Amino acid sequence: MSEPTRVTIVEVGPRDGLQLEKSFVPTARKIELINALTRAGIRRMEATSFVSPKVMPQLSDAAEVMAGMERAAGGVYVALVPNLKGTQRALACGADSVKIVICTSDTYNRRNVGMPLEDSLKSCTEVLAAARQAGKIAEVVIGLSFGCPLEGPVPEDKVIALVNRVAEMGYAEISIADSMGLANPRQVRSMMRRLRREFPRAHFSLHLHDTRGLGLANVLAAWEEGIDMFDASIGGLGGSAVVVAGATGNITTEDLVNMFHEMGVETGVDMGKLQGAARLAQEIIGRPLPSHVLNNGTPAQFYQKVREDEARKAAQRS
Amino acid sequence: MSEPTRVTIVEVGPRDGLQLEKSFVPTARKIELINALTRAGIRRMEATSFVSPKVMPQLSDAAEVMAGMERAAGGVYVALVPNLKGTQRALACGADSVKIVICTSDTYNRRNVGMPLEDSLKSCTEVLAAARQAGKIAEVVIGLSFGCPLEGPVPEDKVIALVNRVAEMGYAEISIADSMGLANPRQVRSMMRRLRREFPRAHFSLHLHDTRGLGLANVLAAWEEGIDMFDASIGGLGGSAVVVAGATGNITTEDLVNMFHEMGVETGVDMGKLQGAARLAQEIIGRPLPSHVLNNGTPAQFYQKVREDEARKAAQRS
Numbered sequence: 001m002s003e004p005t006r007v008t009i010v011e012v013g014p015r016d017g018l019q020l021e022k023s024f025v026p027t028a029r030k031i032e033l034i035n036a037l038t039r040a041g042i043r044r045m046e047a048t049s050f051v052s053p054k055v056m057p058q059l060s061d062a063a064e065v066m067a068g069m070e071r072a073a074g075g076v077y078v079a080l081v082p083n084l085k086g087t088q089r090a091l092a093c094g095a096d097s098v099k100i101v102i103c104t105s106d107t108y109n110r111r112n113v114g115m116p117l118e119d120s121l122k123s124c125t126e127v128l129a130a131a132r133q134a135g136k137i138a139e140v141v142i143g144l145s146f147g148c149p150l151e152g153p154v155p156e157d158k159v160i161a162l163v164n165r166v167a168e169m170g171y172a173e174i175s176i177a178d179s180m181g182l183a184n185p186r187q188v189r190s191m192m193r194r195l196r197r198e199f200p201r202a203h204f205s206l207h208l209h210d211t212r213g214l215g216l217a218n219v220l221a222a223w224e225e226g227i228d229m230f231d232a233s234i235g236g237l238g239g240s241a242v243v244v245a246g247a248t249g250n251i252t253t254e255d256l257v258n259m260f261h262e263m264g265v266e267t268g269v270d271m272g273k274l275q276g277a278a279r280l281a282q283e284i285i286g287r288p289l290p291s292h293v294l295n296n297g298t299p300a301q302f303y304q305k306v307r308e309d310e311a312r313k314a315a316q317r318s
Numbered sequence: 319m320s321e322p323t324r325v326t327i328v329e330v331g332p333r334d335g336l337q338l339e340k341s342f343v344p345t346a347r348k349i350e351l352i353n354a355l356t357r358a359g360i361r362r363m364e365a366t367s368f369v370s371p372k373v374m375p376q377l378s379d380a381a382e383v384m385a386g387m388e389r390a391a392g393g394v395y396v397a398l399v400p401n402l403k404g405t406q407r408a409l410a411c412g413a414d415s416v417k418i419v420i421c422t423s424d425t426y427n428r429r430n431v432g433m434p435l436e437d438s439l440k441s442c443t444e445v446l447a448a449a450r451q452a453g454k455i456a457e458v459v460i461g462l463s464f465g466c467p468l469e470g471p472v473p474e475d476k477v478i479a480l481v482n483r484v485a486e487m488g489y490a491e492i493s494i495a496d497s498m499g500l501a502n503p504r505q506v507r508s509m510m511r512r513l514r515r516e517f518p519r520a521h522f523s524l525h526l527h528d529t530r531g532l533g534l535a536n537v538l539a540a541w542e543e544g545i546d547m548f549d550a551s552i553g554g555l556g557g558s559a560v561v562v563a564g565a566t567g568n569i570t571t572e573d574l575v576n577m578f579h580e581m582g583v584e585t586g587v588d589m590g591k592l593q594g595a596a597r598l599a600q601e602i603i604g605r606p607l608p609s610h611v612l613n614n615g616t617p618a619q620f621y622q623k624v625r626e627d628e629a630r631k632a633a634q635r636s
Contacts (some may be wrong), residue, residue: 147617149624182617184580185538212617213573213610214580216535220503248614255531262502262532292531296566299465299500299530306467 004228006266008044009257010205011037013281014065015046015080016250017237019058021285027061029284031068036280037234038069040273042253044076046099046231050086066093076137082113084126091130097137099175100127102166104158105148112143125169132170139173140166141207145191147182156191160198167199174202175231178218181211181248185221192225205229208251210236210290215251216259223265232256235278235289254278254293262299271298322546324584326362327575328523329355331599332383333364333398334568335555337376339603345379347602349386354598355552356387358591360571362394364417364549368404384411394455400431402444409448415455417493418445420484422476423466430461443487450488457491458484459525463509465500474509478516485517492520493549496536499529499566503539510543523547526569528554528608533569534577541583550574553596553607572596572611580617589616 014034018025034047047069053060062079071077078097079090087098102124103109106117113120124140131138145159163174176191188206195204206222208215208231219230231250238249257269271293278294288295297305332352336343352365365387371378380397389395396415397408405416420442421427424435431438442458449456463477481492494509506524513522524540526533526549537548549568556567575587589611596612615623 147621149621150628152621153617180620181614182620184577186581211610211614212576213534213570214577216531217538217577220535220538252531258530259502259532259535263504292529296499296529299471302498302500303465303467303470310468 002226003224004226004265006228006268007223007260008205008229009042009253009267009269010078010229010231011042011045011234011253012207012231012250013037013234013237013253015049015059016231017233017235017281019049019056020238020249021058024058024060025284027064027068030061030065033234033277033280033284034065034069036273036277038072038075040277041267041269042274043072043074043268044078044229046078046080047095049080050090050093051080051082052086055082063089063093066090066095078137078139081127083123084130087127087130091134091136095136097139097173098127098131099139099141100124101141101143101177102162103143103148104154104162105144105151107150108144108148111150121165121169124166124171128170137173138171139175140171141175141177142166143177143179145176145183146178146187147180149180153182156194159191160194163195163199163202167202172202173205174199175205175207177207179207179209181209181214183208183218184214185217188218189221189225192222192227196226203229205231207231209248210251211248216255219251219256219259223260230256234274235281235291235294237281237285237289249290252289252291252293254291258293258298320544321542322544322583324546324586325541325578326523326547327360327571327585327587328396328547328549329360329363329552329571330525330549330568331355331552331555331571333367333377334549335551335553335599337367337374338556338567339376342376342378343602345382345386348379348383351552351595351598351602352383352387354591354595356390356393358595359585359587360592361390361392361586362396362547364396364398365413367398368408368411369398369400370404373400381407381411384408384413396455396457399445401441402448405445405448409452409454413454415457415491416445416449417457417459418442419459419461419495420480421461421466422472422480423462423469425468426462426466429468439483439487442484442489446488455491456489457493458489459493459495460484461495461497463494463501464496464505465498467498471500474512477509478512481513481517481520485520490520491523492517493523493525495525497525497527499527499532501526501536502532503535506536507539507543510540510545514544521547523549525549527566528569529566534573537569537574537577541578548574552592553599553609553612555599555603555607567608570607570609570611572609576611576616 048062079095232253233250236252397413550571551568554570
């Protein structure tokens, strides 16, 4: 085992979180949220998506967001893209990295992006070529790596075969995704161990949802297998309305960051500012978010609060 | 590493969950919940507490609950006890096991049970003797094993020293508790590894709260270290009202059971019936509980639902 001492948190709230919102979040507020995340120390972020506004009206202001947001030195601002055309738009808007999704399931791929898997693979080639030509990063997401709603549990070999295709194309940044929250830690451990062994030149990251409450346990298993990059969403944005019931959002950024900090793993993120960004996200969408650390604090914050309460009580007594 | 292939789920909702409820749950409903859990296959359960009704009015009906509930063959019905007197009452009511709490922190112990740690240790001796005489089990909970609100992070050595005291008394069943949700997986792994190594004749279990969302990640780390018994609360009972905000309950039984089932680890629990018990708990307390698997289903239930939706759509088309 080689547990990384430093990990990269990829903030996906402005993209994966907001695309699950029913109402359109004003461009200025999106930019405000992105800026708050950057100021909290986030250095890799899915800022928006260049998927067709017809498909994703919530993110139809992708160009404006990219133009208006602050950029940190060394920050990697990622745009989700569906194809070459989207890639060209994203690159023209100054994306540092373009990210395309391909699903392990041909059935689902046809439903999700309206084309067979083989056509999506052609798009992957085009996206990579365009990114390279522009001197930018291209990333590929292996969607439904652990389970497919239409095909059921996904055999490891199927993921390996698809990773092999994109690795042969030349993709070095590969995200293994569980957007339905179907993975379990044993499966994650086995998958990540095998991927790292079979593709030593690729860099893998993990995209998890907390649908069944296994998000952070899955992170732990992957981290213990050497994975050092994880997607997460500020406040748990993208989860359900009002209560945790039906929460299907990404794992929560501040809960993830807290786990790593408590384990002595560096993230480069300032927790206080991150919680500020989570409060901002909550204010923007106008409802409580399913975050633990936003609401209950870190252990250090908890101890501090108890000390303050004790001091207040002592002062009242005297 | 020796990962157990079967684990025991200790249901603590009727005790730790309901004691955090503001209003008194009628005795008949408590019994109904306990019976539903027994029918779901739960074979170890904190049914109630024989702490003074003045301290814990929510559980003032301990004797009635113990007398009225169904008991499964082979089931271990545990009662929390504060001292010898409570033990005698619990044993008279037919408790199979009595469980006493002692805190790592003398400061907190004085606050929590109104006596110095040394006096509590004397109580532990008395409780063990009484249980032995009655041919019943005695268990001890090492409270605040990972952090203390008043003293801050708890050094491992302090826990080891206290475990040593109770092990020398003759306690074989020792629960390591993190009721404030302060533990992290690295800390849990280190602690459980050391405890199992230094006390090979003791049987350790783990009591976790999900305050910072690390409950199941902590379970995973402990399970990988050979721990095979975990407390959990049906539906996440004992968590916050209304939203996840401020949720400080135990880890959720059905989320825990789902994690183990998905990893191929036996629990003896029937998930469908367990979810029924969680719905009952929700109905009893009259608000949604912070459970993932109650609301989103297991992966198998998710696949089944998609299949049914697909079949319905196909039927509508034809």
